[in-house]
Amino acid sequence: MKLNEKGVKPCGDKIVMPIFTEPEGATPLEPDEIEGLIHTHIETRDELNALENANIADCLVWLSSQSTLSLEEILSLNFAKTLHNEMLSKVWSWAGNFRTTEKNIGCDPRQISVNLYNLFEDIKCWVEFDHYESRELSARIHHQLVKIHPFPNGNGRHARMFTNCVREKGLGIEPIIWATGNIDRQSEERREYINSLKHADQNNYQPLVSYLVDRGN
Numbered sequence: 001m002k003l004n005e006k007g008v009k010p011c012g013d014k015i016v017m018p019i020f021t022e023p024e025g026a027t028p029l030e031p032d033e034i035e036g037l038i039h040t041h042i043e044t045r046d047e048l049n050a051l052e053n054a055n056i057a058d059c060l061v062w063l064s065s066q067s068t069l070s071l072e073e074i075l076s077l078n079f080a081k082t083l084h085n086e087m088l089s090k091v092w093s094w095a096g097n098f099r100t101t102e103k104n105i106g107c108d109p110r111q112i113s114v115n116l117y118n119l120f121e122d123i124k125c126w127v128e129f130d131h132y133e134s135r136e137l138s139a140r141i142h143h144q145l146v147k148i149h150p151f152p153n154g155n156g157r158h159a160r161m162f163t164n165c166v167r168e169k170g171l172g173i174e175p176i177i178w179a180t181g182n183i184d185r186q187s188e189e190r191r192e193y194i195n196s197l198k199h200a201d202q203n204n205y206q207p208l209v210s211y212l213v214d215r216g217n
Contacts, residue, residue, distance in 0.1 A: 027103050033152045036093040049184075051091045056157065059086040063165065071127065071170030074162075075120035077113060083165070084151050084158050092153070099152045106149025115148045127171070135217055138163050138176050139208040143200040157184065177215045 042048055063086075073079055085096025098112045107115050123141055126132055132140060145159035164175035183190050196208040 027105060027149065027153055027155065029153055030101050033094060033101070036152075038091055038093055048091075052088060052154075055090040056087050056161075058090070059083070059161070062086050063161075066169065069165070069169040071124075071166065074165050074170050075123055077116055077120075079165075080116060080150065080158075080162065083162055084154065087158060087161065088154050094152055095154075098150050101152070103149055106147070106155075112148060112150050116150060119144050119148065123166070134167070134171075134173060135176075135209050135212050136205055138167060139200065139205050139212060141166060143197055143205070143208060146197060147201065176212060176217055178212075180215060 037048075039051060042051065063083075069079075081096045081098070088095035098109065099106070100109050102109065106112075119141075122144075126137055126140070131137070142159045142163045145162060146155055149155045151158060160176070160178050167173050168175050179189055179193070181187055181189055183193055192211055196211045199205075199207040
């Protein structure tokens, strides 16, 4: 998709494309990242959402076939990238690749690999020494992945799916219910979710744990 096609409007020295308008708390795409859209025919946000949701549904089928995944295998850079690739590779050419640009959230892109490695080592310790009950463990894994923000986009969805992989395949416990509606669209539930992540940024995980409890976890 070329940036001068219909629907692309200049805004100062940046590019704004209506179908890529993100809900509150989501990461805007850079122009070069927008160029990674595989399906150049789409014209609306709903069409983009439908394509991504179909790809994620295929990813869930793929995950269901991974019956022998161990916690050690899940807590690796390779699996983190593979999962993101399975989620979005039918929609975005950069799926499964760590971002190379600065974002409004996330670490320096040069630190992504080392920060993820350190997080995965921390998670192994949290699990081995039973540092946290399962909901707080999940809240911390999810938040820390979002905080690192490894990919150009899809980080929230990736973090939620990755956390449930840890629970289901690594620990043999039920997955987290993250929302009662579509958490990726603007809603009161999304605002509560984003607000709880902001509290976690200050090392206060109770609002995020309470959010999970309120969803029936």
